[in-house]
Amino acid sequence: MxxxxxxxxxxxxxxxxxxxxxxxxxxxxxxxxxxxxxFAGWFLFGYLTRGPARTPAEADQTxxxxxxxxxxxxxxxxxxxxxxxxxxxxxxLVHALSSHPTVMAWLxxxxxxxxxxxxxxxxxxGGRPAVHLGVIRPAxxxxxxxxxxxxxxxxxxxxxxxxxAAAADxxxxxxxxxxxxxxxxxxxxxxxxxxxxxxxxxxxxxxxVSLLQAPTLSGDxxxxxxxxxxxxxxxxxxxxxxxxxxxxxxxxxxxxxIQGTLHQIALxxxxxxxxxxxxxxx
Numbered sequence: 660m661x662x663x664x665x666x667x668x669x670x671x672x673x674x675x676x677x678x679x680x681x682x683x684x685x686x687x688x689x690x691x692x693x694x695x696x697x698f699a700g701w702f703l704f705g706y707l708t709r710g711p712a713r714t715p716a717e718a719d720q721t722x723x724x725x726x727x728x729x730x731x732x733x734x735x736x737x738x739x740x741x742x743x744x745x746x747x748x749x750x751x752l753v754h755a756l757s758s759h760p761t762v763m764a765w766l767x768x769x770x771x772x773x774x775x776x777x778x779x780x781x782x783x784x785g786g787r788p789a790v791h792l793g794v795i796r797p798a799x800x801x802x803x804x805x806x807x808x809x810x811x812x813x814x815x816x817x818x819x820x821x822x823x824a825a826a827a828d829x830x831x832x833x834x835x836x837x838x839x840x841x842x843x844x845x846x847x848x849x850x851x852x853x854x855x856x857x858x859x860x861x862x863x864x865x866x867x868v869s870l871l872q873a874p875t876l877s878g879d880x881x882x883x884x885x886x887x888x889x890x891x892x893x894x895x896x897x898x899x900x901x902x903x904x905x906x907x908x909x910x911x912x913x914x915x916x917i918q919g920t921l922h923q924i925a926l927x928x929x930x931x932x933x934x935x936x937x938x939x940x941x
Contacts, residue, residue, distance in 0.1 A: 730860040730928040734840030742845050746771050752838055759829040760822070772842065776849040776859065782902045783865035803882065803889070810889065812880035817910025824913035827920040836927035839863075866902075867925050868934065871918055873903035874941040875911045895941060 740748060749771045753762065768774060780786070802813035839846070843859075850859040881892035891897050896904065906914060918938065925935055 728929065729858075730863060730930065731836050731840035731843060732929060734837055734843065737841060739842070739845055742772060742848050745842075745845050749842065752841065756831065756834050756838055757826065757829045759826040762826050762829070772845050773849045773852070776846060776853065779859075779866045780850070780853060780855070780862050782869060782900075783862040785900045785902075810882040810884055812882060812908070814910065816908075817913060820909040820913045824909065824916040827917045830920055830924070832920065832923035832927040835924050836929075839928065863928070864925070864930055864934070867921055867930070868936060869900060870902065870906055870921055871925075871938075872936045873899065873906045873914070873918070874939045875914055876907055877911075877940050893941070 737748070739745065746769060750766045753766060753771075756762075799816075799819045801819070802816045804811040804813045847859050850862070855862070876896070882889040883892040891904070896907065899907070906917065909917070915938075922935060926932065
């Protein structure tokens, strides 16, 4: 079941095939528009805040980190300001990476490097998604189809995330990897603030791998109502991490764009292809 603390959505339209009528049920389903690690994840998973620690059983579902050498290669040689003063330089460098409106909207927030670090750490270690950047939250309403007593995810809801997928698709993977290396000293500093002693590379690879493991769904997606919330009817889907479930909720086409960008960024960062999972369908 989805955690109602993640995000409250607008009242959805329950739309039978034969007629359209407003649903009287208030819908909650997953976190905000989450998706992507590396700089794609920074932009798309900017909605996440650090969540509670996972149980041992949940942690077993997260892929083990395999980063054994520094990721990203050589970055640009620039004088980085102290961590608290990096927003201006980050905004300038990211703007050169992508000028997509969704990316530009995200850059209006404060504490960009710390946000990126918390977002990736959250994805890597299974924290629960929560609204963090309402400025790029999808404006359209989430929709559900009610048919013959069943609740199905309305494919029209996938359109809400088209701008998010387009933002990911606009990112140059090589430039993203170079930017990561350029900002890495401050990224590592922000990661240590979270009490982590490992290199941030470990969390970054772990987050990317986790998202690439999210399966594409085929056919109707059945939902299971419980009180005021909806979860996925499939136990296999419910066992996925919150970030993986949110990625699935974006729809097959948007998933392909996002996972494709993630895969290319992973290669540009220097993660060997053998450590990257292949696409799968449920």
